Amino acid sequence: MEQILPDTENVVSLRYADLLIPGYGELRKKLLPLVEKLAHLPEESLKKLVDPVSGYNFGWSHGAEKFNSQPDFMKGSFYANICSDIPNAADTENMRYPSQCRSNIWPSEDLPELERAFKEMGSLIKEVGYLLAYHCDKFQTSKQAGKVGVLESMLRRSQGHKGRLLHYYPVECGHEQNNAEAPVWCGWHTDFGSLTGLTAAMYTKDGVEVPCPDPEAGLYIKTNPGRVVKAVFDEDSLAYQIGETTEWVSGGLFHATPHSVQTPKRNHKGVARNTLAVFMQPSWGEVLDIPGEMKTKINPSLRHDGLTFGEYSEVTIQNYLVYGVQPNANAIQINDNNDGGST
Numbered sequence: 001m002e003q004i005l006p007d008t009e010n011v012v013s014l015r016y017a018d019l020l021i022p023g024y025g026e027l028r029k030k031l032l033p034l035v036e037k038l039a040h041l042p043e044e045s046l047k048k049l050v051d052p053v054s055g056y057n058f059g060w061s062h063g064a065e066k067f068n069s070q071p072d073f074m075k076g077s078f079y080a081n082i083c084s085d086i087p088n089a090a091d092t093e094n095m096r097y098p099s100q101c102r103s104n105i106w107p108s109e110d111l112p113e114l115e116r117a118f119k120e121m122g123s124l125i126k127e128v129g130y131l132l133a134y135h136c137d138k139f140q141t142s143k144q145a146g147k148v149g150v151l152e153s154m155l156r157r158s159q160g161h162k163g164r165l166l167h168y169y170p171v172e173c174g175h176e177q178n179n180a181e182a183p184v185w186c187g188w189h190t191d192f193g194s195l196t197g198l199t200a201a202m203y204t205k206d207g208v209e210v211p212c213p214d215p216e217a218g219l220y221i222k223t224n225p226g227r228v229v230k231a232v233f234d235e236d237s238l239a240y241q242i243g244e245t246t247e248w249v250s251g252g253l254f255h256a257t258p259h260s261v262q263t264p265k266r267n268h269k270g271v272a273r274n275t276l277a278v279f280m281q282p283s284w285g286e287v288l289d290i291p292g293e294m295k296t297k298i299n300p301s302l303r304h305d306g307l308t309f310g311e312y313s314e315v316t317i318q319n320y321l322v323y324g325v326q327p328n329a330n331a332i333q334i335n336d337n338n339d340g341g342s343t
Contacts, residue, residue, distance in 0.1 A: 024124060025236060031117040031165070032202040032274040033209070038111055039076045039167040045110045049078070054098045055317045057162075059105035066322045067187045074185050074263075078114075078165040080104045082122030082278065087159050093284060097310035099317045100160050100284040118276075122163040125197035125238060125278040130156060132195065132240055133280075140253055150289075151246060155194060158283040160309075168273035171263050185273060186261035188222070192316045193243040193281030196257075200235040201275040213271050214264035222258040231259070245281060245309065248290045248298065284310030 038046075038060070049060035056064035062076040081087060081104055089101035106115045130152060137149025155161075168185040201219070203212050212218060219231045221241070233239045241257040264271060282288070286309045295303045299315055 024238070027117065027121045027124065028199050028202070028235065031121045031276060032199065033204070033207070034111060034114045034117060035076075035078060035165040035167045035274050035276075036204055036207060036272060038078055038107065038114065038165075039169075041107070041110050045107065049105050049107055051102060051105060054079075054102040055314075055321055057099040057317060058102045064322055065320045067184075071322050073169070074183065075166055075168045077167075078118075080106070080118060080122075080163055081159075082119060082126060082161050082163050083159050089159075089284070093310070097284040097314060099313055100162075100310050118163060118165065121199070121276060122161070122278050125163075125199075125276075126161050126280060128238060129195050129197050129240060129278070129280045136246070136250075136254065140250055143253060144251065147251070150249070151194060154249075154282050154286060155280050158281060158286070160281055160283050162279045162281070164277045164279065166273075166275050166277065168261065168263075170270050170272050171268055172270075183263050184260060185263050186259075188258055188260045190256040190258050191241060191243040191279060192245060192313060193279040194246045195280040196241040196243055197278040197280065198239045198241065199276045200233055200237060200239075201273050202235075204272050204274060205270045210271065212264070213267035217262055217264035217268075217273075220260050220262055224255050243279070243281070245288065245312070248294050249288060251291045252294060281313070282309040284308065284313070286310075288312065 039062075046060050046062075050056065051058045056079075058079050058081075060076070060078055063071040063073045065072045067074075085104040085106075087101050087103070089097070094101040106112075108115070133152035133155050136151050140147060140149035140151075171183055198219075201212075203210050216230075220228055221231050222228055231239060241259060242254045244256045246254050247256045261273070288307050288309055290298070290307065298312075302312055302315060
């Protein structure tokens with residue numbers, strides 16, 4: 001647990017062999033190539049998987065987010081709830097929190113093997129995440145007198161854990177680059193959930209797995225003092241990052257992990273990157289108990305008692321969307337136009 005103290009790297013790497021998690025390696029090799037196949041399906045097939053009402057947070061998303069105020073075409077994403085295909089949400093919740101409560105959309109005709117592989121890996125990362133949350137709670141209880149950690153129980157009762165399968169396109173693939181001098185696959189940001197579980201990335205060229213072509217490419221994080229370090233973990237490991245919600249409800253004991261994904265700068269022609277992120281987060285109706293001193297760090301429109309995670313997520317996601325795109329006319333609206341990264 002010392003690895004996630006506020007003055008360290010804010011990331012935990014867990015070797016599956018050490019935790020005796022059977023099948024992780026096989027699941028990773030089965031799942032990650034599928035996102036590349038998905039990204040190269042015919043346009044008419046991908047259109048069937050797009051859900052604008054959810055703010056492009058279910059199914060396929062490409063170019064819906066913004067980076068430096070421009071559409072981000074450097075990556076394509078496929079989102080799905082790993083708890084249930086059809087969340088148990090009331091109609092009013094579905095309208096108010098569409099980014100959390102919509103139904104999964106699977107490419108059942110074009111890529112039927114994706115659904116099972118996605119659910120199996122997502123469930124594995126979720127179960128390991130519960131174990132990590134248990135130890136986070138123990139650590140918080142030991143450090144804050146009179147404070148009992150609630151992360152594990154909050155996550156175990158959640159119906160909203162979501163996987164995001166990511167395909168980062170080769171740099172020279174013809175998509176608009178966000179920064180001609182130093183293109184990045186994903187800009188600096190923090191995730192807004194509780195914990196984010198990550199598989200080790202798989203690099204491919206022409207659909208075949210290859211080693212990472214540049215040791216400087218990949219996932220980077222910022223430590224609490226602001227030092228930038230590369231997050232290194234091998235293909236037999238899972239990594240977990242701290243999200244904003246854990247920072248808020250822990251009173252700042254844990255710090256959200258700023259991170260970005262850098263492109264290779266050499267030997268990169270035709271090289272893509274594939275990975276899965278699982279956002280472990282409270283249910284949409286969960287009221288967040290945020291200590292008063294932490295409320296000064298969040299969006300002013302959210303500094304009220306009774307704030308739900310669903311409300312927090314809708315406001316945050318809309319900040320990431322390309323200008324003019326709104327998830328739902330009945331969802332929470334704000335006037336912020338801040339740039340964001342991936343959720």
